[in-house]
Amino acid sequence: MSQTLYVVKIGGNVIDNPEACARFLKAFAQLDAPQILVHGGGKVATQVAAKLQIETQMVDGRRITDKPMLDVVTMVYGGLVNKNLVAQLQAEGCNAIGLTGADGGIIRSVKRPVKTIDYGFVGDIEAVNGEQINAILSSGLTPIIAPLTYSAEGLLLNTNADTMASATAVAMSEAFEVNLIYCFEKKGVLSDPDDDDAVIAKLIPATYEEYKTTGAINKGMIPKLDNAFAALNSGVTQVTICHADELANAVSGGAGTAIVL
Numbered sequence: 001m002s003q004t005l006y007v008v009k010i011g012g013n014v015i016d017n018p019e020a021c022a023r024f025l026k027a028f029a030q031l032d033a034p035q036i037l038v039h040g041g042g043k044v045a046t047q048v049a050a051k052l053q054i055e056t057q058m059v060d061g062r063r064i065t066d067k068p069m070l071d072v073v074t075m076v077y078g079g080l081v082n083k084n085l086v087a088q089l090q091a092e093g094c095n096a097i098g099l100t101g102a103d104g105g106i107i108r109s110v111k112r113p114v115k116t117i118d119y120g121f122v123g124d125i126e127a128v129n130g131e132q133i134n135a136i137l138s139s140g141l142t143p144i145i146a147p148l149t150y151s152a153e154g155l156l157l158n159t160n161a162d163t164m165a166s167a168t169a170v171a172m173s174e175a176f177e178v179n180l181i182y183c184f185e186k187k188g189v190l191s192d193p194d195d196d197d198a199v200i201a202k203l204i205p206a207t208y209e210e211y212k213t214t215g216a217i218n219k220g221m222i223p224k225l226d227n228a229f230a231a232l233n234s235g236v237t238q239v240t241i242c243h244a245d246e247l248a249n250a251v252s253g254g255a256g257t258a259i260v261l
């Protein structure tokens with residue numbers, strides 16, 4: 001059996017909360033196997049854009065990214081958020097290296113074609129260079145990946161962080177038993193969005209469809225779960241959605257929602 005690799009995604013609401021983020025990073029640094037962190041930061045990007053009087057527009061969980069907004073997300077994800085996470089992880093004894101998808105050519109995408117909606121500079125992932133990521137891991141570094149990718153034409157493109165985590169997990173599953181963990185500010189996928197304790201222990205596709213129909217699962221949770229099921233369908237061993245404070249328990253299936261086929 002191949003070695004375990006943790007691919008962990010941390011969402012923007014936790015990144016925006018310094019105490020919660022620090023607790024999460026401590027637990028991440030202490031994982032007992034090689035690990036990759038994919039981070040979001042949508043909330044911080046929205047706040048910085050507002051300060052610059054740039055309005056945020058989201059469609060189906062994706063940010064409409066015109067040139068001014070691309071400049072904001074490049075600064076926020078590739079700079080402010082990524083480098084602060086790296087610095088904090090260094091203090092926790094984790095030799096983190098901050099990367100966008102463009103660095104080392106690790107994640108290439110194509111600019112989303114304009115259909116009914118023009119998303120602007122948003123990338124749909126085409127290829128993840130698992131060998132390059134493996135080489136980084138083998139040198140003892142822990143990749144901290146920002147939600148930016150590059151195109152064959154040399155564009156930098158804004159890319160959903162949940163999708164980055166799923167695609168990275170799939171690529172790495174050729175060489176590792178990948179355990180993909182989505183960490184956010186709730187205890188898991190909830191059967192009642194108004195009850196923070198109504199955590200679904202195990203979610204299968206049929207139940208997911210039912211909860212979507214009733215509306216109990218909505219908004220940002222839909223693309224997250226689509227990414228989670230896509231990962232399981234393409235070779236990832238284990239997928240969990242959990243509270244950022246529960247990472248240590250979630251790696252062994254002891255917390256959050258287990259996504260199963």
Ligand SMILES: Nc1ncnc2c1ncn2[C@@H]1O[C@H](COP(=O)(O)OP(=O)(O)O)[C@@H](O)[C@H]1O
Pocket residue numbers: 010011012013014040162183184185186188189190191192193216217218219220221222224
């Ligand atoms: N059934 C549900 N259980 C938990 N969260 C849900 C559910 N339905 C919708 N959500 C929403 O999904 C959000 C998580 O998705 P998203 O906003 O993309 O977060 P992030 O990328 O920061 O992890 C939660 O903040 C919550 O508001």
Ligand SMILES: CC(=O)N[C@@H](CCC(=O)OP(=O)(O)O)C(=O)O
Pocket residue numbers: 010011012013039040041042043045061062063073122123147158159160161162
């Ligand atoms: C294209 C697109 O929508 N990109 C996302 C990338 C950040 C992200 O996914 O952040 P969270 O995980 O914190 O939501 C955005 O700009 O909001």
